[in-house]
Amino acid sequence: MATSVLEHRAPAIHHAHPKTGIWSWITTVDHKRIGILYGATAFLFFLLGGIEALIMRLQLMGPNGKLVDPDTFNALFTMHGTTMIFLGVMPLSAMFFNYFIPLQIGARDVAFPRLNAFSYWVFLLGGLFINASFLVGAPPNGGWFGYANLTSSRVIAATAAAPAPGMNIDFWVIGLQILGIASIAAALNFFVTIVNLRAPGMKMLRMPMFVWMSFVVQVLLLLAFPVITVALVFLMMDRNFGTSFFMPDGGGDPIMWQHLFWIFGHPEVYILILPAFGITSEILPVFSRKPLFGYTAMVFSGIFIGFVGFGVWSHHMFATGMGPFADTFFSMATMVIALPTGVKIFNWIGTLWGGSLRYTTAMMMAIAMVALFIIGGLSGVMHSAPPADLQQTDTYFIVAHFHYVLFGGSIFGLTAGAYYWWPKMFGRLLDEGMGKAHFWLMFIGMNMTFFPMHFLGLNGMPRRVYTYPSGLGFEFWNKFETIGAFILAFSFLIFLVNIIKTWFGPANAPADPWHGATLEWSIPSPPQEFNFPKLPMVGSSVPQWDARRAAGGHLPEPALVSGADIPMPNPSYWPLVSAIGVFLVLGSLLFIRVNPVHWWQLTLFGVAVLFFGVYRWAFEPPH
Amino acid sequence: MAQAATATAEMSPADEHHWTSTGLDSRKIAIWGFIGSECLFFASLISTYLVYKGKSLVGPLPHTESQCMLHGKMQTCEAIFETPLVTAGTAVLLFSSFFVVLALYHAQKGNRAKLLGWLGATVMCGLFFVSMQVYEFTHFYHKGMGYSTNLFSTTFFTLTGFHGSHVTLGVIWLSTVLFLAARGKLPPEKSLNLELAALYWHFVDVVWIVIFPVVYLMR
Amino acid sequence: MDAHSAAPGHDDAHHPSPAMYGKIAIVLFILTFFEVAAYEVGHRPAAILHSVVEPIVVPILLVLSAAKFALVAMFYMHLKQDSKLFSNLFVWPIVLAAALILGLIVLIRLWHAATF
Numbered sequence: 001m002a003t004s005v006l007e008h009r010a011p012a013i014h015h016a017h018p019k020t021g022i023w024s025w026i027t028t029v030d031h032k033r034i035g036i037l038y039g040a041t042a043f044l045f046f047l048l049g050g051i052e053a054l055i056m057r058l059q060l061m062g063p064n065g066k067l068v069d070p071d072t073f074n075a076l077f078t079m080h081g082t083t084m085i086f087l088g089v090m091p092l093s094a095m096f097f098n099y100f101i102p103l104q105i106g107a108r109d110v111a112f113p114r115l116n117a118f119s120y121w122v123f124l125l126g127g128l129f130i131n132a133s134f135l136v137g138a139p140p141n142g143g144w145f146g147y148a149n150l151t152s153s154r155v156i157a158a159t160a161a162a163p164a165p166g167m168n169i170d171f172w173v174i175g176l177q178i179l180g181i182a183s184i185a186a187a188l189n190f191f192v193t194i195v196n197l198r199a200p201g202m203k204m205l206r207m208p209m210f211v212w213m214s215f216v217v218q219v220l221l222l223l224a225f226p227v228i229t230v231a232l233v234f235l236m237m238d239r240n241f242g243t244s245f246f247m248p249d250g251g252g253d254p255i256m257w258q259h260l261f262w263i264f265g266h267p268e269v270y271i272l273i274l275p276a277f278g279i280t281s282e283i284l285p286v287f288s289r290k291p292l293f294g295y296t297a298m299v300f301s302g303i304f305i306g307f308v309g310f311g312v313w314s315h316h317m318f319a320t321g322m323g324p325f326a327d328t329f330f331s332m333a334t335m336v337i338a339l340p341t342g343v344k345i346f347n348w349i350g351t352l353w354g355g356s357l358r359y360t361t362a363m364m365m366a367i368a369m370v371a372l373f374i375i376g377g378l379s380g381v382m383h384s385a386p387p388a389d390l391q392q393t394d395t396y397f398i399v400a401h402f403h404y405v406l407f408g409g410s411i412f413g414l415t416a417g418a419y420y421w422w423p424k425m426f427g428r429l430l431d432e433g434m435g436k437a438h439f440w441l442m443f444i445g446m447n448m449t450f451f452p453m454h455f456l457g458l459n460g461m462p463r464r465v466y467t468y469p470s471g472l473g474f475e476f477w478n479k480f481e482t483i484g485a486f487i488l489a490f491s492f493l494i495f496l497v498n499i500i501k502t503w504f505g506p507a508n509a510p511a512d513p514w515h516g517a518t519l520e521w522s523i524p525s526p527p528q529e530f531n532f533p534k535l536p537m538v539g540s541s542v543p544q545w546d547a548r549r550a551a552g553g554h555l556p557e558p559a560l561v562s563g564a565d566i567p568m569p570n571p572s573y574w575p576l577v578s579a580i581g582v583f584l585v586l587g588s589l590l591f592i593r594v595n596p597v598h599w600w601q602l603t604l605f606g607v608a609v610l611f612f613g614v615y616r617w618a619f620e621p622p623h
Numbered sequence: 624m625a626q627a628a629t630a631t632a633e634m635s636p637a638d639e640h641h642w643t644s645t646g647l648d649s650r651k652i653a654i655w656g657f658i659g660s661e662c663l664f665f666a667s668l669i670s671t672y673l674v675y676k677g678k679s680l681v682g683p684l685p686h687t688e689s690q691c692m693l694h695g696k697m698q699t700c701e702a703i704f705e706t707p708l709v710t711a712g713t714a715v716l717l718f719s720s721f722f723v724v725l726a727l728y729h730a731q732k733g734n735r736a737k738l739l740g741w742l743g744a745t746v747m748c749g750l751f752f753v754s755m756q757v758y759e760f761t762h763f764y765h766k767g768m769g770y771s772t773n774l775f776s777t778t779f780f781t782l783t784g785f786h787g788s789h790v791t792l793g794v795i796w797l798s799t800v801l802f803l804a805a806r807g808k809l810p811p812e813k814s815l816n817l818e819l820a821a822l823y824w825h826f827v828d829v830v831w832i833v834i835f836p837v838v839y840l841m842r
Numbered sequence: 843m844d845a846h847s848a849a850p851g852h853d854d855a856h857h858p859s860p861a862m863y864g865k866i867a868i869v870l871f872i873l874t875f876f877e878v879a880a881y882e883v884g885h886r887p888a889a890i891l892h893s894v895v896e897p898i899v900v901p902i903l904l905v906l907s908a909a910k911f912a913l914v915a916m917f918y919m920h921l922k923q924d925s926k927l928f929s930n931l932f933v934w935p936i937v938l939a940a941a942l943i944l945g946l947i948v949l950i951r952l953w954h955a956a957t958f
Contacts, residue, residue, distance in 0.1 A: 108639075108640075111649040111652075112653065188653055191656050192649050192656065195927070196644055196645050196652055197642075197644065197649070198644040200634075200644075222656060222659060222660040223660065223663050224663075226663040227663055227666075229664065230664060230667035230668055233781070234781070237770075237771075237777070237781070241771055242770075243770065243771045244771070244774060244777060245777065245778075250773070251679060251680045251774045252675070253950065256675075256950065259946060259949065259950070260667060263667075263942065314949065322949065322953060322954055326954070534634075534639070535642060565636045566636050566640075567636065567640045615799075645925065645927060647927065652931070655928045655931040658932060658935075659931045659934070659935035660935070662932075662935035662939045663942070666940070666942045666943055670946040670947065673946075673947055674946055686885070706878060706882070710878050714874060717867070717871065717874065717910075720870075720918050721863060721866070721867035721870075721918070724863050724917075728860055728863070825914055828914060828918075829915060832907055832910045833911065835874075835877070835907075836881075836904070836906070837903075839881075840878070840880070840881040840903050842884075842885060
């Protein structure tokens with residue numbers, strides 16, 4: 001079945017990028033190149049987060065593990081969570097937003113190409129900043145949720161192992177602020193792009209489902225990130241300026257942090273999963289040769305998830321004792337949010353039903369995403385009942401739950417997207433044989449690693465504890481999980497080899513290797529800088545299928561054109577300069593504790609760099 | 624969606640370059656989206672202020688006398704707020720919103736002299752408000768209210784301080800536009816450059832419209 | 843609502859006149875005066891109408907503040923005649939922001955008060 005794509009292989013086409021060299025990448029404002037930068041950077045961070053997970057699995061392989069000490073373990077689970085969420089899944093989604101939102105809506109670029117470059121550079125610097133904490137021996141160690149008053153403490157004991165005493169959480173706080181600026185800038189950009197740069201005829205209800213889900217994600221980012229920004233400011237003030245936002249000794253309430261964090265944190269989980277939902281909704285119809293079942297219901301269930309996602313945050317806080325009214329409200333809201341998710345799952349099944357399925361790697365990843373997300377979704381509904389949640393909270397049951405939705409959901413969806421869109425991005429089809437091996441090992445490894453966590457959790461094994469004594473019945477499943485984790489890691493090694501092999505292989509991808517439905521398949525692989533020689537006219541939600549049908553089932557390869565008369569934005573390095581300014585301003589806050597007298601001089605320098613960059617940017621001709 | 628009908632296959636590259644699906648300028652959508660995002664920023668600050676209202680463990684307090692640490696000893700301190708000054712600041716900020724909308728009106732009409740006058744007045748109002756706030760903060764500090772003195776002082780300075788920094792950024796932005804206008808670089812067809820700054824300025828003003836009664840007038 | 847049908851790009855022809863802006867400025871000034879008056883009357887037992895105003899100071903302030911907010915947004919920010927998209931971009935975040943403020947106050951000050 002999978003080999004059928006090769007029947008449509010086109011004669012080799014020349015796709016040389018017009019500009020090459022490192023400077024062209026530093027100054028690029030091309031959404032496709034920025035997408036590739038996002039993807040490459042995020043994949044490296046993703047591997048780093050994976051290595052952190054493997055070290056934790058080795059530590060927990062047997063009872064009384066001695067591989068790492070408790071402090072290191074704290075840092076490992078904190079950085080694993082922070083890295084996977086903010087430096088892995090979010091920017092991997094951003095890669096697809098960057099590359100495919102403009103292509104799928106028939107635009108030449110995003111609305112603000114230089115702002116797009118700025119977002120990437122700020123993200124890169126923020127990611128490096130958080131991870132630089134390892135170099136000074138002060139990695140963040142308060143959990144990805146950073147609960148006050150674990151994190152708001154002013155009293156920091158210096159140890160020989162930590163030459164930068166107490167800066168652990170400062171790295172985390174400031175790093176997240178930097179990443180937040182990148183996210184908000186990018187979200188604003190994609191929001192405007194989707195609203196305003198759709199090709200003629202592409203009404204909102206003709207947009208591909210990936211664009212729709214991305215649109216909901218941008219709205220969530222714009223509305224949720226300001227809240228965490230404020231919460232992080234409070235935390236920083238508590239740590240450095242003696243305030244009492246979350247300090248009970250000054251009248252503050254640590255629960256306030258939890259509220260602010262989860263008002264951001266719950267929309268954040270939809271920010272992590274909805275792009276994968278969108279990708280799955282693209283892949284299933286194409287490889288079922290059927291339009292997406294219930295398009296409108298899919299759109300509105302996505303919007304509904306985003307909307308209700310703001311009203312369920314306190315289900316993360318049942319254990320704090322909020323009282324019966326709050327528990328009831330948030331329990332009910334959480335049960336309600338399962339409904340639109342169920343609508344999506346039934347629509348995916350309806351799409352597959354009666355289709356002529358082609359089991360490519362992308363398709364298998366997407367189907368696995370649906371199946372695994374169902375498991376994670378069901379355990380999620382179990383937590384929505386406060387009495388059950390009180391038993392499950394802070395146990396491995398929760399770890400099992402969110403790895404089924406985030407790994408089984410997000411990562412499977414994103415990997416499906418990688419196999420689906422790789423030929424469009426690089427003009428080369430990933431090897432399907434290795435892809436299948438990747439899929440099966442990933443699928444088996446994932447379930448071996450995370451399914452037994454349900455048992456361990458219900459048997460009482462707590463989260464975030466660096467070891468466990470023997471004789472509690474935890475030994476077997478922990479060993480089993482560690483083996484699974486290494487199978488999982490091995491599957492990504494195969495992916496890496498596949499990428500390298502493909503990189504040096506022939507440019508074998510035609511414009512439309514999968515008989516896709518959407519506009520990105522109507523242009524050469526990889527697309528030329530301006531994407532579309534003429535803006536396409538769109539008459540339905542499956543324009544490429546319309547074109548194929550009109551052409552009698554066979555479309556000629558799109559020709560490369562010179563595009564000399566198409567105005568495209570100039571390259572610019574001012575976004576990078578401005579990003580460095582942002583980095584200096586926020587990074588300088590790290591030195592408040594080190595140099596309480598002079599730290600602000602670095603801040604002022606950063607402000608100067610930022611203003612210089614922004615003004616040169618503003619007065620530079622964009623075209 | 625009428626816009627689909629306006630697009631034809633004969634669009635030139637230049638037409639395509641200016642194509643937007645809504646017919647609106649992308650920058651204006653962006654500033655409105657940013658303002659929407661900022662709503663949640665200030666909502667977080669205001670809700671923290673209100674959640675902690677009346678929970679301070681020591682003085683000084685906003686509307687009543689209290690025991691507070693002043694000049695190195697606990698003593699009875701007077702209420703922090705004095706309405707006349709901040710009312711003046713509020714009025715000036717309101718008028719600046721009026722001035723900038725006139726400046727935009729004249730920018731769109733091409734009346735450069737009036738544009739410069741009203742925009743200059745707006746910037747002056749902004750500067751007055753920032754100065755008022757600097758004076759107020761200093762004054763409060765001398766009355767025994769430091770940044771971390773109690774929950775009231777912390778949440779008050781954080782909320783109004785972030786608002787003040789927004790005003791400061793607005794002053795810088797409007798001054799830049801004023802500079803451009805003075806050099807004749809703000810013709811009517813580029814009045815959007817002023818409109819974006821003006822929208823941001825109005826937003827900063829409406830935030831103050833909320834902060835002023837909630838913080839200063841509710842006891 | 844008919845103003846929303848104004849063709850995009852030509853909407854400046856429908857903008858209010860400077861005289862209209864001036865009238866709104868006066869209204870804003872008067873509303874601010876009432877705000878401060880409500881505050882002063884509300885906490886001075888000797889003031890006239892004190893007993894009437896005192897229990898409703900907070901509602902008065904909220905209504906006046908909302909009115910000022912709406913005037914600036916509708917006329918100075920031109921939401922009344924600009925594209926409806928802009929109104930949506932402002933109103934929905936405000937609804938969410940208000941729900942957030944109200945929700946946190948209820949959750950922490952009322953429902954959670956026993957332990958706080």
